[in-house]
Amino acid sequence: MGLNISKLPNGPEMYVGEGFGLTQIEKVIGMARANSIWPLPFATSCCGIEFMATMASTYDLGRFGAERLSFSPRQADLLMVMGTIAKKMGPVLKQVYTQMAEPKWVIAVGACASSGGIFDTYSVLQGIDKVIPVDVYVPGCPPPPEAILDGILKIQELIKNEPLRRRESAEYNDLLHSYQID
């Protein structure tokens, strides 16, 4: 009885025998997480409207397993920050991030969330990575829905390949610590 290597569509590599498949649990969990993201849309301005278009029928984010938007941070995996974050909003964003349960990921959608964009002014936070760690940046002002979808696909790749113990590692704790999140 020889073992065959097989690959499910979108799934991890597996040694498949009669009635069983053999792989790492990390990869199975990664696959499950990546295809059932619950995003929290933190939409503040223009990019939020493009996100609405991404959610609506033409682009349909639901095709990628992110059908269920979680408006409560407690049940969300993915924080999607879309739009300008003013200095007044910074603490609110940080609070939303700390309320989310691990594991959690962050996408900064659009130029404003990534770097402040064209609003290099006294009232705008120059990129959300000043207050929270960010995993994927989506460029554009605003990014078209295709770009937002691409950002989601990038996040899915990250999620699939994340080691199970990453969130307990010293590096991760140091990262959070550098943002004064404990």
Add this chain to the structure above:
Amino acid sequence: MAEVNNQMLGESISAQFGNQVLSVEETYGTLDIVVEKSIIIPLIKWLKTHDKFQVNFLTSLCGVHFPEQNDRELSVVYHLHSFINNIRFRIHVFLPASQLEIPTLTTLFAGANWMERETFEFYGIKFIGHPDLRIILNVEDMDYHPLLKQYPLVDATRTDKDDKYFGR
């Protein structure tokens, strides 16, 4: 009622308020009336209740800063509109930087509330009698008035951008 026009409006205001109306001129088809601070509220009230002019709409209210004009550093501009006569005009009041106080318009137009708060925030002009004169847009502990010309657009306290790459 097409009989109300810019010229007639300007003349009536000058006749009613005499030398407290500092200047009346027309630019780009709109009347610009500069008046003394003391008559701003009586003037707008008179215009609002006047049976012919019926200026019933406050389009906008904002401040402008002219740092080089001595004793007339700041101005408050009222955009008014009479729907009945379809005539728009502006009233300007100049204030010295040493005494940035002007009576509030909230007694006549409820909508002036936030416009005055915004003007207070941007220029530091105090509207006497305003029910709730607080900073509206920025963080509550903002300690300067950002639209005054002496303050830069970019936050002075920031450290993340190296000036030499931006030609500053």
Add this chain to the structure above:
Amino acid sequence: MINISDDNFEKHKALNGQDQSDQELKQYNYLNLGPTHPATHGIFQNILKMDGEVIVDAQPTIGYIHRAFEKLAENRPFYQITTITDRLNYCSSPINNIGWHLTVEKLLGVKTPKRLDYLRVIIMELARIADHIICNSVVAVDTGALTGFLYVFQWREKIYEIYEEICGARLTTNIGRIGGFERDFSEKVFAKINNLLTELPAALSEFEKLVMRNRIFMDRTVNVGGITGERALEYSFTGPNLRAAGVDYDVRVMTPYCSYEDFDFTIPVGSSGDTYDRFCVRQEEMWQSISIIKQALKNLPKGDFHADVPEFYLPPKEEVYNTMEGLIWHFKIVMGEINVPKGQVYQSVEGGNGELGFYLVSDGGRQPYRLHIRRPCFIYYQAYPEMIKGSMLSDAILTMSSMNVIAGELDA
């Protein structure tokens, strides 16, 4: 939400003695709605004082997306300000762009050709449809009808495609220039507009059939969040919200710009200024916009698609590459080295939410000396506490979405 428990209530009663009546001792709940609340469609904070589920008072806080547009405008040459205006009411950016172009053109005293006016009217009315589609479908979502949103949003995408065909961008369009459009509309644009005009009416009437006489929808919206015409004028309301209260003020008719006087359309008005009236006014405005676009297409004059302002309108690329004069103009415009007349102008357009005005003070320099933007949202949102007083929490949400408060325009 802070709940005052019965225990506390008894303690409070004991502390204050028995001589006070129960009415005076009544405790209110405070509910913090926002700044990030799923139901508010944008970032506004309202601290609601509630008696059970009835709102007694509200304290709005805004400014969570203040981006200092007016200060930014003082530091940019005129043509670069178009980009900022995109981000005011981002649901209908072309109206903002064209409003700004009209302001500068008024300052410069530019006479625009008829064809340009008509093309602008087409774009602005498309933008109005796109704006109202968002607002009305979101009102429907808030009453529980997600279907309508998913359905009519397809046509919003089609409008985006038209923008893309004209200027290459979808949402923040930056459409046109001071003086006109970059290029004439292609055949494809007209084909797409015609296609939209044949498809959209069917979808709109289907959407109307779905919600307009729907029992649930009417129960949720009729007599909710109303305001009288007098009060609305006191608060300087404009646009659909004012018209829903029964005042037929429309900048397009009152102070026509872009040859709006050539078109035949009606201004829909409501009577009670409630959520249902606002919805119906917006719905009818979309029909009027369709009719205006049809008229504009039918009577579209031949001629230039831009005014003759070499100081502001970039010369065609062939001239820039092949003639010295073209290159010089191009350089001067791009570097913003062109002086403008001194003076002050106020120009307003009928935006998606009402009178969008630009008050421009110019000292003759390359940047505006002062640009004040009259943002309709900022002005009418202050009436929100008054409008929701005495209504239920869920009605307050609906009132907000039917007022179409756009955060970018509110905070500027």
